Amino acid sequence: MDPFIFFALLQDGITTGAIYLLLAIGLLIVFSATRVIFVPQGDLLAFGALTAAGLQSGHVPATLWLLDGLSAAALLASLTGGVRAAGRALLVWGVYPAVVSLASVWLARREIPAVSILLALAIVTPMGPLIWRFAYRPMADASVLALLILSMALHFVLIGLGLVFFGPEEASVPALSTANFTIGALDISGQSLCVLGAAVALVVGLGWFFGATVQGKALRAAASDPLGARLVGIDAGATGSLAFGLAAFIAALAGVLIGALTPLSYDAGFEIGLKGFVAAIMGGLVSYPMAAAGALLVGVLESLGSFWASAYREVIVFTLLIPVLLWLSLRRGSDEDRA
Amino acid sequence: MTTPPLLALDGLRAGYGRVEVLHGVSLTVPEGRMVAMVGPNGAGKSTLMSAVMGLLPRRGGTVRYRDAPAGSTGQMVAAGALLVPESRALFTDMSVEDNLLLGFLRRRRAGERDVRGAMAEVFAIFPRLAERRRQLAGTLSGGERQMLALGRALMGGPRLLLLDEPSLGLAPLIVREIFRVLAELRGRGLSILLVEQNVRAALQISDYGYVLELGQVVAEGPSATLAADPRVVETYLGQRRRDV
Numbered sequence: 397m398d399p400f401i402f403f404a405l406l407q408d409g410i411t412t413g414a415i416y417l418l419l420a421i422g423l424l425i426v427f428s429a430t431r432v433i434f435v436p437q438g439d440l441l442a443f444g445a446l447t448a449a450g451l452q453s454g455h456v457p458a459t460l461w462l463l464d465g466l467s468a469a470a471l472l473a474s475l476t477g478g479v480r481a482a483g484r485a486l487l488v489w490g491v492y493p494a495v496v497s498l499a500s501v502w503l504a505r506r507e508i509p510a511v512s513i514l515l516a517l518a519i520v521t522p523m524g525p526l527i528w529r530f531a532y533r534p535m536a537d538a539s540v541l542a543l544l545i546l547s548m549a550l551h552f553v554l555i556g557l558g559l560v561f562f563g564p565e566e567a568s569v570p571a572l573s574t575a576n577f578t579i580g581a582l583d584i585s586g587q588s589l590c591v592l593g594a595a596v597a598l599v600v601g602l603g604w605f606f607g608a609t610v611q612g613k614a615l616r617a618a619a620s621d622p623l624g625a626r627l628v629g630i631d632a633g634a635t636g637s638l639a640f641g642l643a644a645f646i647a648a649l650a651g652v653l654i655g656a657l658t659p660l661s662y663d664a665g666f667e668i669g670l671k672g673f674v675a676a677i678m679g680g681l682v683s684y685p686m687a688a689a690g691a692l693l694v695g696v697l698e699s700l701g702s703f704w705a706s707a708y709r710e711v712i713v714f715t716l717l718i719p720v721l722l723w724l725s726l727r728r729g730s731d732e733d734r735a
Numbered sequence: 736m737t738t739p740p741l742l743a744l745d746g747l748r749a750g751y752g753r754v755e756v757l758h759g760v761s762l763t764v765p766e767g768r769m770v771a772m773v774g775p776n777g778a779g780k781s782t783l784m785s786a787v788m789g790l791l792p793r794r795g796g797t798v799r800y801r802d803a804p805a806g807s808t809g810q811m812v813a814a815g816a817l818l819v820p821e822s823r824a825l826f827t828d829m830s831v832e833d834n835l836l837l838g839f840l841r842r843r844r845a846g847e848r849d850v851r852g853a854m855a856e857v858f859a860i861f862p863r864l865a866e867r868r869r870q871l872a873g874t875l876s877g878g879e880r881q882m883l884a885l886g887r888a889l890m891g892g893p894r895l896l897l898l899d900e901p902s903l904g905l906a907p908l909i910v911r912e913i914f915r916v917l918a919e920l921r922g923r924g925l926s927i928l929l930v931e932q933n934v935r936a937a938l939q940i941s942d943y944g945y946v947l948e949l950g951q952v953v954a955e956g957p958s959a960t961l962a963a964d965p966r967v968v969e970t971y972l973g974q975r976r977r978d979v
């Protein structure tokens with residue numbers, strides 16, 4: 397193969413691989429803290445991209461009203477929990493959505509790319525904790541399978557909402573960088589560098605969060621031993637909220653990054669999320685480095701596959717799962733439902 | 736006037752599914768005392784600990800802690816009731832230091848900031864943990880794990896320490912070490928509810944004892960009296976064991 401084409405494909409593959417990596421990390425965080433396989437993460441990715449695209453074209457996106465509605469419900473629900481809880485809730489579910497709403501309505505007209513992107517992140521991130529609060533938390537003790545079924549149901553709900561909110565058309569997020577660098581005969585796009593930079597920054601940031609902060613360690617503790625976590629006073633509700641918040645932020649971030657590379661429609665998130673899931677599975681749903689390797693592998697294989705055998709590129713990616721699952725099941729024996 | 740006990744159970748019932756395990760247990764732990772609970776396997780000792788901590792629903796009777804009805808697990812922990820469970824429940828893929836740090840969480844929430852000081856105290860009690868502070872908890876020996884589990888609870892500054900078989904599965908030398916520490920903690924005025932299979936040692940260091948059988952208290956009394964009770968001697972102290 398022409399080395400330049402190969403390089404272009406490789407660059408493409410690594411860029412999308414970085415997106416899958418982000419999603420894999422989100423899935424791992426949520427799964428290890430709550431045993432939930434967060435299928436709707438892909439839909440939040442689409443929400444993130446389309447919200448940013450909407451703001452950029454001067455509309456106030458309907459996701460904002462979803463945020464306001466869910467926040468109001470959370471605020472009402474918190475009224476039963478005593479004065480201190482209600483005070484905190486007022487700040488989180490009252491003041492925050494109000495500020496974001498005003499900012500969105502006011503700034504949507506200005507169509508500044510960075511502002512649209514930041515607002516999209518601010519709108520979609522709280523949906524993680526809200527979804528946890530209203531959907532998963534009431535059945536936190538259910539089996540992994542029951543939680544997965546709930547995830548699928550939520551996925552369809554969010555797709556439906558996505559169609560209502562954004563219509564069937566595809567939309568693009570403004571690129572953070574339109575620069576192009578040429579090194580010798582190789583072309584490197586600025587947006588690819590932005591994606592890689594964001595992925596690296598997120599990985600480093602999360603590494604610091606989990607390795608050096610008490611909150612991060614508490615989240616790890618809850619994943620490591622739920623009973624031990626309760627006995628030192630770590631609240632399962634707060635841990636779940638934090639995990640889902642991180643995952644929703646990651647999804648929204650992945651959305652605004654990939655939305656600048658390819659136009660997305662309301663239902664595009666699922667497939668992207670599924671590839672993040674393949675990567676997470678390669679890490680056995682526990683290992684971050686393995687998932688990272690898996691994500692890059694998926695991205696590159698998919699990119700090369702689209703050149704050689706474009707009709708089969710999905711087949712190639714998902715076929716990867718078979719040897720990985722075989723290996724995992726041989727290694728782990730039959731304790732998969734122990735969790 | 737007598738001060739109310741730190742922990743008071745009255746007719747506590749608890750169980751799993753349709754099976755009732757505790758059929759009305761009454762027991763008190765006075766402030767500053769060590770109370771031992773002994774009994775055969777399956778008597779419901781661990782179930783009682785879980786019910787007290789709110790890990791298991793309390794189905795009947797009352798549990799009062801610090802002169803108020805006992806709340807949820809989170810509230811019990813916040814109020815200083817710290818359980819070292821039979822399983823230890825350590826964060827095995829985290830370091831010894833991180834386990835201790837998380838034990839301090841409760842005090843941190845209360846505004847305390849001196850983690851180092853609290854950790855130094857634990858290291859003074861268990862010097863072995865200091866040597867292994869960077870090691871993963873999952874790679875510790877059984878004795879070291881128990882020390883870490885106890886240390887983690889001590890990091891929380893307990894008002895009431897609930898210990899479920901701290902000597903379980905440990906070599907005699909380590910058992911002696913653990914009991915030495917328990918005696919020291921008791922000497923400092925810490926209130927302790929101790930569940931033990933090691934009846935002789937438990938009755939030696941505690942103030943008061945209960946014998947639990949099939950979910951009911953069948954004997955109780957000051958530990959020295961209980962240790963001389965013919966029924967207890969026959970059932971639990973019959974075999975003289977030289978290792979304790």
Ligand SMILES: Nc1ncnc2c1ncn2[C@@H]1O[C@H](COP(=O)(O)OP(=O)(O)OP(=O)(O)O)[C@@H](O)[C@H]1O
Pocket residue numbers: 751756774775776777778779780781782783821
């Ligand atoms: N999670 C559970 N589900 C159903 N039954 C249980 C559960 N845990 C304990 N039991 C049952 O409750 C009874 C009391 O168990 P428990 O663990 O409280 O006994 P124990 O006195 O602590 O015994 P040991 O000395 O062996 O630790 C036993 O018959 C046990 O089978």
Ligand SMILES: [Mg+2]
Pocket residue numbers: 780781782821899
């Ligand atoms: Mg037990």
